[in-house]
Amino acid sequence: MANPAVRYEVTATRYRPKTFDELAGQEFVVSTIKNSLNSGQIAHAYLFSGPRGCGKTSAARILARSLNCSANDKGKVSEGPCGICDNCRAISQSASMDVLEIDGASNNSVNDVRQIKDEVLFPPQTGRYKVYIIDEVHMLSTSAFNALLKTIEEPPPYIVFIFATTELHKVPATIKSRCQQFNFRLIPVETIQGILKKICAENGIKADDDALFWIARESTGSMRDAFTLFDQVVSFSRGDDGASVYIRSELIREKLGIIGLEKLNALAEACAANDAPLSFALTDEILGSGVAIEQFIIDFSGYYRSLLLLKNGVTRESILGYRPALFSLKALEAYDSIRLEQALDILLDCYRDVRYSVSPRFELETAVSKLTWLNKWVSPAELKEAIDDARSVMASAGKTGAAPKAGVSRNDEVQTAPVSFSSEVPAPKSYNGADDKRSLTDEFNRMLAAKGNNQGISSEPSNQEEDVPMWSSAVRKTQNENIPEVENVLSVIPGTIVP
Ligand SMILES: Nc1ncnc2c1ncn2[C@@H]1O[C@H](COP(=O)(O)OP(=O)(O)O)[C@@H](O)[C@H]1O
Ligand SMILES: [Mg+2]
Numbered sequence: 001m002a003n004p005a006v007r008y009e010v011t012a013t014r015y016r017p018k019t020f021d022e023l024a025g026q027e028f029v030v031s032t033i034k035n036s037l038n039s040g041q042i043a044h045a046y047l048f049s050g051p052r053g054c055g056k057t058s059a060a061r062i063l064a065r066s067l068n069c070s071a072n073d074k075g076k077v078s079e080g081p082c083g084i085c086d087n088c089r090a091i092s093q094s095a096s097m098d099v100l101e102i103d104g105a106s107n108n109s110v111n112d113v114r115q116i117k118d119e120v121l122f123p124p125q126t127g128r129y130k131v132y133i134i135d136e137v138h139m140l141s142t143s144a145f146n147a148l149l150k151t152i153e154e155p156p157p158y159i160v161f162i163f164a165t166t167e168l169h170k171v172p173a174t175i176k177s178r179c180q181q182f183n184f185r186l187i188p189v190e191t192i193q194g195i196l197k198k199i200c201a202e203n204g205i206k207a208d209d210d211a212l213f214w215i216a217r218e219s220t221g222s223m224r225d226a227f228t229l230f231d232q233v234v235s236f237s238r239g240d241d242g243a244s245v246y247i248r249s250e251l252i253r254e255k256l257g258i259i260g261l262e263k264l265n266a267l268a269e270a271c272a273a274n275d276a277p278l279s280f281a282l283t284d285e286i287l288g289s290g291v292a293i294e295q296f297i298i299d300f301s302g303y304y305r306s307l308l309l310l311k312n313g314v315t316r317e318s319i320l321g322y323r324p325a326l327f328s329l330k331a332l333e334a335y336d337s338i339r340l341e342q343a344l345d346i347l348l349d350c351y352r353d354v355r356y357s358v359s360p361r362f363e364l365e366t367a368v369s370k371l372t373w374l375n376k377w378v379s380p381a382e383l384k385e386a387i388d389d390a391r392s393v394m395a396s397a398g399k400t401g402a403a404p405k406a407g408v409s410r411n412d413e414v415q416t417a418p419v420s421f422s423s424e425v426p427a428p429k430s431y432n433g434a435d436d437k438r439s440l441t442d443e444f445n446r447m448l449a450a451k452g453n454n455q456g457i458s459s460e461p462s463n464q465e466e467d468v469p470m471w472s473s474a475v476r477k478t479q480n481e482n483i484p485e486v487e488n489v490l491s492v493i494p495g496t497i498v499p
């Protein structure tokens with residue numbers, strides 16, 4: 001009879017790599033360690049660094065097994081542990097007396113290290129080497145590090161230290177310089193997806209490619225995170241019979257409260273069309289479907305990030321998150337890079353703000369509202385350019401009464417030319433609110449259009465006051481007091497940052 005109390009083993013544990021060849025995405029580390037094993041050059045101390053869940057502990061155990069595998073010739077080691085000898089088996093069950101795993105976070109005092117110093121005097125019992133694997137080694141106290149120094153410099157010949165850390169910069173240089181260092185990398189999305197696919201096949205699990213891709217992407221390079229998320233998804237993807245499992249994107253979205261790309265496309269299109277009512281309605285619909293506000297902002301900013309990358313020629317699915325063809329062409333074509341950067345800024349600001357806000361939902365709606373008039377937004381750099389152009393037009397008008405000639409240095413003009421506006425030109429008013437910002441922009445566009453049409457706004461001196469309204473005095477001041485004044489002008493416009 002089957003034992004009903006069989007312990008469920010999580011995928012991460014079940015699929016912990018047992019040989020160097022099974023260690024995914026760390027080719028450089030693997031080939032270097034294999035070479036040194038094959039040539040018999042065993043270091044006293046190794047230092048494995050890199051992000052969490054990318055194989056440091058696993059690699060340390062594989063190395064320990066390679067060193068102690070009894071299938072290898074006496075006195076010799078080789079790259080591949082057999083996996084079946086007593087030593088290999090004991091090490092993989094963490095039961096070997098010769099391989100000691102120590103958590104640096106909880107054994108970080110100088111006394112803990114002293115104990116290690118005393119123990120290293122006793123040779124290994126069954127294997128060739130006595131291996132100390134110290135995880136999170138950066139957590140050791142300074143005095144613990146100092147106590148360790150001497151030991152790792154000249155240990156008895158049978159001792160090997162393997163240190164692992166996620167925070168290499170916190171490991172003292174004195175320790176680093178006594179270790180062979182290996183940097184583990186984040187595992188590429190495609191590699192993670194491939195591993196998940198293989199596991200599904202091995203376990204008779206049905207899964208859509210894009211669902212596995214989503215899990216892989218979500219785990220941002222950590223294999224452990226990918227396995228944990230995978231287990232969670234499997235648990236709610238079981239059929240009514242309790243046995244068959246089918247992993248689908250739709251179900252993941254529903255269960256984990258994630259917005260699908262179709263919804264994001266629709267919302268971005270509504271924003272691009274300046275359709276505020278529809279944008280708010282879609283926002284409400286998405287929130288109503290159970291998506292958390294922070295998740296909403298993360299997904300939506302991820303969407304604009306993808307548009308920005310697409311705009312700049314990036315087409316790799318692993319970077320964009322989806323195939324390029326799935327993104328709305330309307331949303332993509334509605335904006336240039338500057339506007340997309342601004343969209344991303346608005347949403348990232350919103351993400352920061354919601355955490356301190358009395359009403360996260362209001363913050364989100366304000367951000368959506370800003371996005372509905374994004375194509376009217378002008379960046380500080382563009383504004384400055386427009387001001388410079390206007391200065392140039394007006395300055396040369398003041399000098400010659402005609403539109404500026406091509407090739408004339410703008411700055412020279414500005415510095416030398418007196419302006420011929422009458423003193424009755426109204427002073428710049430103080431601006432606040434989006435409407436003012438818009439009228440300001442319109443004003444400017446009008447001026448630039450005039451310039452573009454080669455009509456020269458000041459070619460008709462009698463029309464000057466009409467054509468050059470509130471800007472003129474600010475611009476005229478600019479000529480006397482130079483750039484800081486331009487910055488003042490820009491700083492009164494809400495939402496702009498003085499460059
Ligand atoms: N490079 C890798 N290849 C295959 N599986 C990996 C890899 N890195 C991590 N894993 C999986 O994640 C789990 C945790 O890995 P671990 O080696 O403990 O990571 P770390 O020590 O770097 O945090 C392992 O049990 C294994 O299932
Ligand atoms: Mg680890």
Ligand SMILES: [Zn+2]
Pocket residue numbers: 068069070071081082083084085086087088089
């Ligand atoms: Zn073995």
